[in-house]
Amino acid sequence: MPITSANQFANNVLRLHLWQLDSGGHTKCNPAARMVVRITRKSSVDRTVLKVDGLLQAADVESLNQEWASAPGDVTLELSQLQSADSRGVEAIHGMVQRGARLQGLSPYLELLLSTSRATTFEPQ
Numbered sequence: 681m682p683i684t685s686a687n688q689f690a691n692n693v694l695r696l697h698l699w700q701l702d703s704g705g706h707t708k709c710n711p712a713a714r715m716v717v718r719i720t721r722k723s724s725v726d727r728t729v730l731k732v733d734g735l736l737q738a739a740d741v742e743s744l745n746q747e748w749a750s751a752p753g754d755v756t757l758e759l760s761q762l763q764s765a766d767s768r769g770v771e772a773i774h775g776m777v778q779r780g781a782r783l784q785g786l787s788p789y790l791e792l793l794l795s796t797s798r799a800t801t802f803e804p805q
Contacts, residue, residue, distance in 0.1 A: 716740075719747055726753040729784075733761035736769030744772055748781070760785025770797045 717734040728751035732744065748755060757776060765773065770793060777783065786794070 731758040736765035738768035756782045
C-alpha cells in the first residue's frame, strides 16, 4: 500500500525497533525493547534548555510537563536528538510553543511531523 500523506509517513516512521543478535549470530528484532526518552535540563537564572532525546510517547508527556512547569526563565526545547513523537508528544510540544517555548535543533522530519499535525501554521523559531 503506498504512503499517501505525511501523516501516514510519520506513523510508519514512529515504529522504531531495537535489534539484537540471537544465539546463531543473526539479527532479530527484540519486540520487548523500546526506545525511551531522556529529558535533560540545563538552567541559568533567566533561561532553561530542556533537551529531549529518543522517542517522546504519551507516557513521557507528564514528565516533560513537570520539567516545563519547574523551569526558571524562558524555555527552549532542544530537539536535535528527538527521533520522533507520538500524537500526545506532538501535542505537548505544540502546547509548549503556544505558551512561549522556543524550538531548537529540529530535523526536517520533526518539522514535517509538527507542521502536519495541526491545522494551524507551525513555524520553528
